[in-house]
Amino acid sequence: MATQVLRVRRGITVEWLSVIWMVVEAGVAIGAGLSAHSLVLVAFGADSIIELVAGIVLLWRLYVEVSGASAERVERAEKTASWVVGVALLFLAVYIVVAALHELWERQGAETSVLGIALAVASGILMPLLSRAKIRIGGQICSPALKADGACSIVCAYMAWTVLAGVALTALFGWWWVDALASLALAYFVVKEGIEAVQEARGVEDACECGRHDG
Secondary structure (H helix, E strand, O other): HHHHHHHHHHHHHHHHHHHHHHHHHHHHHHOOOOOOHHHHHHHHHHHHHHHHHHHHHHHHHHHHOOOOHHHHHHHHHHHHOOOOHHHHHHHHHHHHHHHHHHHHHOOOOOOOOOOHHHHHHHHHHHHHHHHHHHHHHHHHHHHHHHHHHHHHHHHHHHHHHHHHHHHHHHHHHOOHHHHHHHHHHHHHHHHHHHHHHHHHHHHOOOOOOOOOOOO
C-alpha cells in the first residue's frame, strides 16, 4: 500500500509539471499567434488549454486516490473528463479546418514569430520526457487515464514539431500558405486525441498492466 501511495504521489508531481507547462504553452502560443496572425500557433495554444483542463481533472483524480476514495468514484471522474475533453477537441478540430481553409481562400499568411519557434522547440523536447514518465507511472498504479494522458503528451510533441515546421518555413521563406497547411496537419492530431478521449469515456481503452513495472 505504501508503495502504491508513493507511486501515485510521483504521478501527482509529474502531472503538476505538465499542468504548469500547459499554462505557459497556452499563454505564449496564443499571444505569439495573435501577434503574428498565425492560426497554427493560436490552435496550438487552444489545444494546450484543453489539455490543461484534462490535466487538472486528472490531478483531482490522483488526489482522490491518495485520500482513499473508492475506485468507482475515480472511474466516474475519469470518464466524465474524457467526454468533455474529447468533444472539445473535436470542436477545436472543426474550427482549425474552417479557419485554415479561410486563410487559403483569402491568401492570408502569418508573420515571423521567433517566440513561436522557441516555444515549439521547448515543447518538442519536454513533452516526450513527461510522456514517458506518465505512461510508466500510469502502468505502475493501474491508471488508464494517466497512461492516456501520457499518450496525449507525445501527440503534443508531434504537434509542437508541426508548429515549428510551419512557423520556421514562414519565417525563412515567407511562404504565406505554410501556416494554413501546418494547421490542417495539426487538426489531424487534434482529431486523433479527441477520438481516443471519447473512446476512453465509452470504455474502449487499453488494458492496465498492473504490477508489471517496478521502476
